[in-house]
Amino acid sequence: MKQRPNIHDVADRAGVSIATVSNVINEKGRVSEKTVSKVKMIIEEMGFTPNLSARSLKQMKSSLIGLIVPFQQDDGNLQDNPFYWNLVSGIEAGTRDQKFHVIISGVNENKGEVLDFVKERNIDGLVVVGTYQGSPIMERIKEMQVPCVFIDSYLMEPDLYQVYLDDEQGGYTGTKYLLDKGHTKIAVVGGEAKEDGVTKGRLQGHRIALESRGLTYDERYRIETPGSMEGGYLAAEEIRKLSDVTAVFCFSDVVAFGLMKGLHDLDYKIPEDISIIGFDDLYFSKYVSPPLTTISQDVSMKGRMATQLLIKQIEKMEVVNKKIVLPIDLRERESVIELPSVKLNN
Amino acid sequence: MKQRPNIHDVADRAGVSIATVSNVINEKGRVSEKTVSKVKMIIEEMGFTPNLSARSLKQMKSSLIGLIVPFQQDDGNLQDNPFYWNLVSGIEAGTRDQKFHVIISGVNENKGEVLDFVKERNIDGLVVVGTYQGSPIMERIKEMQVPCVFIDSYLMEPDLYQVYLDDEQGGYTGTKYLLDKGHTKIAVVGGEAKEDGVTKGRLQGHRIALESRGLTYDERYRIETPGSMEGGYLAAEEIRKLSDVTAVFCFSDVVAFGLMKGLHDLDYKIPEDISIIGFDDLYFSKYVSPPLTTISQDVSMKGRMATQLLIKQIEKMEVVNKKIVLPIDLRERESVIELPSVKLNN
DNA sequence: AGTATTTGATTAAACGTTTTACAAATAGCA
């Protein structure tokens, strides 16, 4: 007794050739209704499932998509942000009921190494998150000519497939909200604005909102800090120096959490002494004290869209638009207070 | 010009047979120093990398390990707990510098379906998270005879490979800490204690600690709730009913966060009115207000250990112990206050 | 009736490895 029935066993039992069985499995070629049902019955009966390694070998593709996420610099771990788990969740969900599976691999953004597995395993496509124009990884990826979808990676080339947020809209909406609540001295805290297009876009929206009210963007109110809780915590000190600030727009919730903690430790009351708005709407955001008002995005959806887009690309289906821009949403909670001055205007 | 050089191309160029090239690649004996270095040079020169699909087909193994994580019941997403991301990080790290890669798949714990890919793709082994004795998944896994390591799944069979925390020690340590701080009316909040061995173990430790002080465990002080923030939030109401409680031991940080929020909304001050201790030590835990005292575990390490254990099992290396129990650690922060009564005793 | 077309199924050659069995060359030893 063999371990696992293969296509030959099925063919023998059904009294047909292996080619016919293959055609039934793949719903290809010409095969009569009668034999289709016969073969299908036998397949069911014997519990046959195809050996995908064999298929991969023949077809030079694997029904595998790779998820490339950046390392932490210091220890060998992946970047410690729950955001990624939501993303994975969406990507995995996007493959369900499809034949694809997800293989996950961390890469050191600086080195861009270890993408060998893509060729070795005949990976069909890649979802790449958080890289930037001209990064070592981008170079490696480009030269190996594999279908790709980039998430949250601002890349200028117009023929790359991308899924990202409408960051400018987000920056605008958040700032507008603060302005409507009467705040005019608004600090922003986020990462570098250079290659990192995420920050750049949000900053741009922020500026536009200010200018729509006749205010001018002041670079001194911009605090640059790593996108971690530690980064936010450290930013609190900077905020204190800017004594006239009444509200802070954090470009990520994680940073906002750190900042809230930092301000708390400096004896600020939120939102009475200072208002805070975040960006991301993490699972935790409605559970911090006070619940964080934030720009909300559906991270899981982002992953799902990316997967769908990638699969379309792999299967050479027609794609109307290579760039998918997801909408943002203001989630109003309790970390922003309305300034009295505006209350009178209403 | 071919797309990608294969073993034949290398053999031709080196003037040897493909068998020899194969032997060089796999460092199997029977080939002289001279030819080894010659072949290696050619491989380097041509940029040859083996086609793993072909290897898989021949060897009936894939160098792929599957990570099985449970679904959320309602939507199709994976369980929304950052814990899993840390785990993935550790598992991924455990495969680095090994030939293995991780393929991730969500399964609905209740249905236990869709494990077909394990056979179809010749998956070498599985890391399974959070299942329980007799679950549908367990049944399916058992019948397909694939190497497995179970994380946080209390399973009685002694010959199963497992990685888990010393939950009993954790329950003991947390409770002991509260007792030392003078608390005697301690509520515990966690999941079901039936099949879920995690809760069971922690509860057992809790009881032992109490009894070591001549106290008896009282079932009325135990609150059963889902292991989510919502669950914790809801538990606050229950705590209020137990009016004489001075401290709460939450069996996960996520639940503790929800509870803190819930108690806050009921106008409790933490830790002044009630002390709280958690379990897990998430990234967030030191950033909530007040910073959460908690039983700490190294989740990433857990993933790494599981991977190592799995690989050993796959490669049939000798394993001294099939069960790895990881230590816990008390992380003392600010959510627990010392009761005056004990202060006098010191 | 004779020929062209369609339909349904088959044969055999790939895909790129690993591996078994065997041959050739070299070394060891009397």
Place this chain on the structure above:
DNA sequence: TGCTATTTGTAAAACGTTTAATCAAATACT
């Protein structure tokens, strides 16, 4: 010098699919 043992290398057969090329039978068209 012969005989055996060891080392180094090879040929060929797998592994389980897909697919291009054929083919026979059945149907359709003059």
